[in-house]
Amino acid sequence: MTDTSRRNFLKLTGTTMGAAMLPFLKAMPAHAQTGGTIVVVSGQTINSLDLHRTGTNRASYQVAVNCYDRLVSFGTKDAPGGGLSYDYDTIVPELAESWTISDDGLTMTFKIKSDATFWDGRKVTAADVKWSFDRAVSAGGFPTVQMKAGGLERPDQFAAADEETFVITLDRPSKLTLPDLAVPVPFIINSEVAMANATDDDPWAMEYLHMTPAGSGAFKVARWDQGQQLVYERNDAWVGGPLPSFERVIVREVPSPATRRALIERGDVQMSFNIPNKDAAELDAMDGVDVYSTPIENCIHCLCPNFNFEPFQDANVRKALAYAIPYEAIFQTAAYGRGAPMWGGEAEITDTAWPRKSPYMTDLAKAKEHMAASGFASGFEVPLSISLGLADWMEPTALLLQEAFGEIGINTQIEKIPGANWRTAALVEKRLPLHLENFGGWLNTPDYYFFWAYKNGHLFNSSNYLNEEIETLVDSTLHIPMDDPAYAPNIKRMFEIAFEDLPRIPLWQPALNVAMNDAAGYEFWFHRQLDVRPLTTATS
Amino acid sequence: MAARSKMILGRVAQAIPVVMGVVVISFLLTRALPGDPAAYFAGPAADEASIAEIRETLGLDKPLVQQFFYYVGDLIRGDLGTSLTTGQTVLTDLGARLPASLELTLAALLLSCAIAIPLGVLAATRPGTWVDHLCRVLVTAGVSMPTFFTGILLIYIFYYLAGLAPSPLGRLDFIYLSPPHVTGFYLIDAALAGDWETWLGALKQLVLPATTLALFTLAPIARMTRAAMLSALSSDFIRTARAAGLSDGKVLFGYAFRNALLPVVTTLGMVFSFTLGANVLVEKVFAWPGIGSYAVEALVVSDYAAVQGFVLAMALLFVALNLVIDIAYALIDPRIGLN
Numbered sequence: 001m002t003d004t005s006r007r008n009f010l011k012l013t014g015t016t017m018g019a020a021m022l023p024f025l026k027a028m029p030a031h032a033q034t035g036g037t038i039v040v041v042s043g044q045t046i047n048s049l050d051l052h053r054t055g056t057n058r059a060s061y062q063v064a065v066n067c068y069d070r071l072v073s074f075g076t077k078d079a080p081g082g083g084l085s086y087d088y089d090t091i092v093p094e095l096a097e098s099w100t101i102s103d104d105g106l107t108m109t110f111k112i113k114s115d116a117t118f119w120d121g122r123k124v125t126a127a128d129v130k131w132s133f134d135r136a137v138s139a140g141g142f143p144t145v146q147m148k149a150g151g152l153e154r155p156d157q158f159a160a161a162d163e164e165t166f167v168i169t170l171d172r173p174s175k176l177t178l179p180d181l182a183v184p185v186p187f188i189i190n191s192e193v194a195m196a197n198a199t200d201d202d203p204w205a206m207e208y209l210h211m212t213p214a215g216s217g218a219f220k221v222a223r224w225d226q227g228q229q230l231v232y233e234r235n236d237a238w239v240g241g242p243l244p245s246f247e248r249v250i251v252r253e254v255p256s257p258a259t260r261r262a263l264i265e266r267g268d269v270q271m272s273f274n275i276p277n278k279d280a281a282e283l284d285a286m287d288g289v290d291v292y293s294t295p296i297e298n299c300i301h302c303l304c305p306n307f308n309f310e311p312f313q314d315a316n317v318r319k320a321l322a323y324a325i326p327y328e329a330i331f332q333t334a335a336y337g338r339g340a341p342m343w344g345g346e347a348e349i350t351d352t353a354w355p356r357k358s359p360y361m362t363d364l365a366k367a368k369e370h371m372a373a374s375g376f377a378s379g380f381e382v383p384l385s386i387s388l389g390l391a392d393w394m395e396p397t398a399l400l401l402q403e404a405f406g407e408i409g410i411n412t413q414i415e416k417i418p419g420a421n422w423r424t425a426a427l428v429e430k431r432l433p434l435h436l437e438n439f440g441g442w443l444n445t446p447d448y449y450f451f452w453a454y455k456n457g458h459l460f461n462s463s464n465y466l467n468e469e470i471e472t473l474v475d476s477t478l479h480i481p482m483d484d485p486a487y488a489p490n491i492k493r494m495f496e497i498a499f500e501d502l503p504r505i506p507l508w509q510p511a512l513n514v515a516m517n518d519a520a521g522y523e524f525w526f527h528r529q530l531d532v533r534p535l536t537t538a539t540s
Numbered sequence: 541m542a543a544r545s546k547m548i549l550g551r552v553a554q555a556i557p558v559v560m561g562v563v564v565i566s567f568l569l570t571r572a573l574p575g576d577p578a579a580y581f582a583g584p585a586a587d588e589a590s591i592a593e594i595r596e597t598l599g600l601d602k603p604l605v606q607q608f609f610y611y612v613g614d615l616i617r618g619d620l621g622t623s624l625t626t627g628q629t630v631l632t633d634l635g636a637r638l639p640a641s642l643e644l645t646l647a648a649l650l651l652s653c654a655i656a657i658p659l660g661v662l663a664a665t666r667p668g669t670w671v672d673h674l675c676r677v678l679v680t681a682g683v684s685m686p687t688f689f690t691g692i693l694l695i696y697i698f699y700y701l702a703g704l705a706p707s708p709l710g711r712l713d714f715i716y717l718s719p720p721h722v723t724g725f726y727l728i729d730a731a732l733a734g735d736w737e738t739w740l741g742a743l744k745q746l747v748l749p750a751t752t753l754a755l756f757t758l759a760p761i762a763r764m765t766r767a768a769m770l771s772a773l774s775s776d777f778i779r780t781a782r783a784a785g786l787s788d789g790k791v792l793f794g795y796a797f798r799n800a801l802l803p804v805v806t807t808l809g810m811v812f813s814f815t816l817g818a819n820v821l822v823e824k825v826f827a828w829p830g831i832g833s834y835a836v837e838a839l840v841v842s843d844y845a846a847v848q849g850f851v852l853a854m855a856l857l858f859v860a861l862n863l864v865i866d867i868a869y870a871l872i873d874p875r876i877g878l879n
Contacts, residue, residue, distance in 0.1 A: 039714060045837075047627035054594050055581040055624040141590045210627060225718070226626050227637070227829040228710055250714050254827040258692050259708050262700045268707045389840070420575030420842045428579055428591070 036247035038519055038535055040271040041254045041263055046230055049221060050209040051184060052139040061184045062251075062529040066232055068187035068215035069240040071096040071110050071129065071166070072178065076523060076534075080340075081511065083292040084523040084534070088444040091178055094240045095124060095188055095216065096166075105173025110166045116239050118190040118216045126160035131191035133158045133168075135204045143185045149443060150180025151479070174479035179443050184527055190214035218244050218533045228253060232532060241533065245521075249532040264289060270519035273530050276392060280513035281336040293511040294524035295340045298449055299440025300355045301393065302504040303401065304463045309382065309433035312463075316374035317410075318502040322360040323367035324404045331508050334396040338513060342506035352491040354446035358499050358506045364407060371408045379409025385426070385435040389419025394436045397507065426462045437462050438510065442526050446491050447477040454498060465503030470494060551866065555859040559852075563615065566851035567608055575842040581624050598624075611848070620852070621845030625837050630849035633834060638853060639724025640711060641823075641830035645816050647746055648753035649808070656758045657804070660765025661797065664773060675762055683759040688821035691752040695825065698748060706744045710827040716741045749826040753819055757811050764807040768800035775799075801872050809865045813858055 044059035051064040075090030093099075096110040116124040134155040136143045147153065151174045159167045170177060180186070189209065197208035213221055218240060219232035232249040252269070254260045261279050264272040267288070275283070275291075284291040305312035305321060312318060327343040345357025371377060384402060386394035395416075402412045412434065417425055426432050439460035441449045451474050452458050456466040477490040498504070512528050521536040578595035595601050599610060614621060620630035663675035685693075698705040706713055711726055716738050719729035727746070730739035772778065773796050781791045820832035831850065838846035 041709075045626070047625060053627070054597055055627065057625075060627075140593045145590060225636075225829075226628050226633075227834070228827075229714065252709055252714060252827070254709065255824040255833065256688075256692075256827070259695060259825055259827060262695055263707055263709070266700060266703075266707075418575065419840055420573075420577070420580050424576045424579045428576075 037250065038246045038271065039250045039252065039269040040273055040530065041252050041260045041269045042273040042530070043255055043257060043260065044274065045227055045253050047226070048210050049213045049224065050206065051187065052135055052143045053206050053210050054141050059529065061527055063213060063221065064184040064187045065527070065529060066219045066532050067213045067217040067221060068189070069095040069217050070182055070187055072182045074182050079294045079524050081293045081295060083294065085294060086523060086525050088179065091182060106170045108168040108177065112164045112166060113239055114164060116216055117237055118214065119220055119235060120190065120193065122190065122192065124188065124216050125163045126166040128191045129166045129188050130158045130160045132189045133186055135189070136186050139204060146183060146185045150174065150177040152177070152180065172479060175481045176443050176448065176479065183442050188216065219249065244533045245536045264515045264517050267517045270517055272515040275513045275515050277336040277338045277513060280338050280515070283515050288517060290516045292514045292522055293338045295509045295511050296440055296528065297526055298355065298444045299438065299510060300342055301436065301438045301507045301510055303507060304435055304437045304504050306430070306433045307464045307503065311376045311380050312433070314374045314376060316370045317376055320367045320370035320374065320408055321405070322358070322502055322505045323363045323370060324408050325505065325507070326362050326400050326404050327507065328362070330397050330400050333400060334393045335508055335510065339511040340509040342508045349492045349495045352446060352488050354449065355506065355509050356495065367408050379411065381411045382434050383415040384412040385415045385417055385432040387419055387422035388416050389422060390438070397436060427459050430462050430464050432462065435462065437504065444526060445482065446494065447474055450474045450494050451478055453504060463503040465501065467497060467501060470497055548863065551863055558859060559855055562852060562855040563612065566848045567611060570844045570847045571604060573842045577624060577842045577844065580841050620849040623838060623843055623846035625841055625843045625846060630845050633846065634849055634853050635724065637829055637831045637834050640828060641816055641832065643725045643727065644746065644749055644753065644828060644830060645812060645819065647750040648757060648815065649812060651750055652754040652757045652761055656761035657765050660762045661769055663766045664769030665792065667770065675766060679759040679762050682755045687752055687756050687819065688825050690755055691749065691822050691825035694748050694752055705748050708748065708826045710829060711745055712741055713745065749822050749828055752822050753815060757815055760807050760811055761804065765800065765804050768803045769796060772796040772800045798872065802869065805865060805868050805872065809861055813861055817854060
């Protein structure tokens with residue numbers, strides 16, 4: 001940082017000159033102290049203000065978080081790697097004041113806060129909650145799938161008992177239901193405003209809410225210029241949590257990482273969201289910029305050998321791969337050391353922590369032993385597929401893998417697949433013999449991860465892995481509470497099988513990097529989008 | 541004059557089959573793209589059923605011919621469809637982004653012409669001198685430095701180190717509100733509204749990206765001016781003019797330059813249309829919400845409506861541009877008619 005920056009200049013002179021500086025401040029509008037405004041830059045583009053709409057991208061989920069409320073939310077805890085994180089184990093009220101769950105676990109009754117109002121001043125009622133939940137399970141696509149994960153599948157499961165009482169009836173008790181109510185999807189919409197703008201073709205007001213949110217959340221959308229910026233304005237009547245400290249939050253889209261870095265270093269913006277690992281490592285070493293790198297919960301970057309490809313049906317070949325991988329070099333080159341290592345763990349599994357280190361480490365001698373013991377001792381050729389959309393970490397990883405696998409006689413050609421085709425090739429058709437994959441589960445339990453990534457036919461099981469014991473274990477564990485006596489043994493058994501069969505070879509747990517300059521209060525969320533509500537000015 | 545407007549109408553009529561061809565080709569090409577937009581937009585955790593649902597909503601389950609007729613029918617009603625990447629109608633997107641790109645490109649070309657044409661003329665009249673060498677150095681440097689590199693370099697020097705340039709945050713810093721929409725060109729709209737503060741703000745944001753693009757487009761214009769001037773100056777009619785004792789200025793600008801302008805205008809037209817679509821990298825670096833990055837983003841995710849809309853808009857623009865250039869020819873050189 002050079003001393004020519006406006007911010008340092010102010011810091012040096014501001015305290016002594018105080019009032020004398022005031023005329024200058026008017027001419028320095030980009031500075032943080034423009035009365036409760038924070039400017040955030042991000043490389044992602046928001047394409048809808050309604051999460052339920054078909055085609056809404058990930059970056060847009062932040063609108064559901066900041067502008068709408070859910071019945072419940074997650075608590076807050078200290079995050080590994082500094083800063084705060086949501087706390088999966090604590091459920092706190094948002095729009096619901098309190099809730100009870102019947103003894104058989106099938107009926108959940110929520111009491112809605114009586115002082116909760118929508119932006120137009122109308123009281124939030126159980127009918128609004130019912131309408132919003134009906135919409136989420138009927139919209140199709142991602143919201144419906146996510147609702148189903150918590151056992152919420154049909155409108156007849158939801159009922160408004162009276163104005164302030166909302167009841168959910170479940171087909172079976174599940175530990176995933178309550179956390180699933182705290183994810184961004186089941187947000188509560190002002191159903192009267194929405195229905196006034198619904199049409200016969202569009203009963204859920206998708207077109208209206210796409211451009212005009214109608215909620216009760218902490219922030220309203222003051223302005224949305226697609227491709228440029230989203231301006232949030234605080235809702236002073238919010239009752240879902242402590243009132244945010246900023247009156248206005250401006251999220252600007254800046255596609256080039258180099259430009260974002262110049263902006264945050266200069267202090268003209270206070271936050272740069274989701275920065276590349278390289279920038280995180282370098283900014284961390286600088287004064288004045290705070291970097292938070294939070295390992296993403298329930299997410300692992302993996303190498304996946306496909307069981308459809310004959311050599312990978314041989315367990316020795318898969319183990320040879322796992323011992324040949326240059327883990328540390330990959331972690332330093334592709335992730336710049338951001339995140340958490342996922343190799344070299346204990347052989348014996350004593351707890352249910354997840355993601356966890358695999359018992360494998362770089363050991364070329366062992367890798368060669370396994371290759372020699374396999375039916376493919378003379379080696380073979382296989383394409384190693386990566387997505388161009390995720391090239392920032394996949395490309396360096398693939399190059400290092402290619403070199404290492406060459407040493408044990410597995411010759412790979414790196415196949416780069418465009419982002420639009422990647423999903424179809426890797427996840428839907430599951431036809432890539434050897435590829436990199438990065439599934440992360442929103443609901444933070446290992447069995448949920450296994451459900452998506454290890455069960456046969458499920459979307460993220462891109463290795464075509466099938467193990468009868470895993471199928472039964474996942475089915476019997478997915479919905480039982482974490483304090484059930486069967487839970488821990490089941491989970492440990494899953495880990496054992498996963499590390500023995502290796503349909504996914506863990507490389508490392510990636511991190512979400514955020515840089516802040518003159519601001520504080522950042523909180524990591526599993527949805528990896530920006531929650532602007534807890535942000536504050538730097539306290540120094 | 542009636543004859544001339546008739547000729548212009550004739551030229552427009554000639555463009556109709558071209559546009560129709562573009563409609564068919566852009567439709568077929570986008571369908572030929574690998575990738576399945578339904579699977580892509582179904583989201584991270586979608587299953588087969590929800591992908592199929594989305595395919596149906598998007599009309600992608602219909603046969604290709606039927607999709608084409610739907611598309612043409614919508615097109616006739618002026619409906620270009622909705623972009624999946626931006627969530628807006630393609631018409632809104634183009635309406636917002638095309639002026640942004642045009643403003644940037646036109647500003648860059650004006651700047652570039654203001655430097656390149658005099659430089660080319662000077663280099664041609666004094667071949668082998670320092671002016672000629674300077675021209676050569678500038679031209680070589682301009683083409684050989686990729687625009688994103690020039691852009692980042694300019695940001696580094698003028699924003700990061702010197703603090704002279706405003707934050708590279710797109711068309712306007714966040715403290716300004718965009719001027720009321722008339723033309724979509726911020727400089728014009730702000731001037732019309734009499735809001736000179738915003739006008740100045742927009743101008744400041746424009747300087748660095750326009751300079752970056754100007755440096756890049758300098759080369760072909762300067763080279764072409766120099767070459768055209770050299771060949772014009774060595775022509776018989778110049779020798780005759782000189783022999784007739786006309787003044788240097790008259791010879792240079794009245795005869796040589798006017799003749800040299802034709803190839804320069806042609807080059808200018810080509811450079812313009814090329815830059816408009818190709819300044820993706822400049823747009824990315826300066827967070828400029830232009831049409832180039834729009835098209836690239838859309839292409840990457842097989843966003844059919846957006847890609848088709850972009851190709852169509854560019855085709856129409858190209859037709860208009862060629863018409864303007866042909867009229868410019870006729871004005872510059874009376875020997876050339878419009879037919």
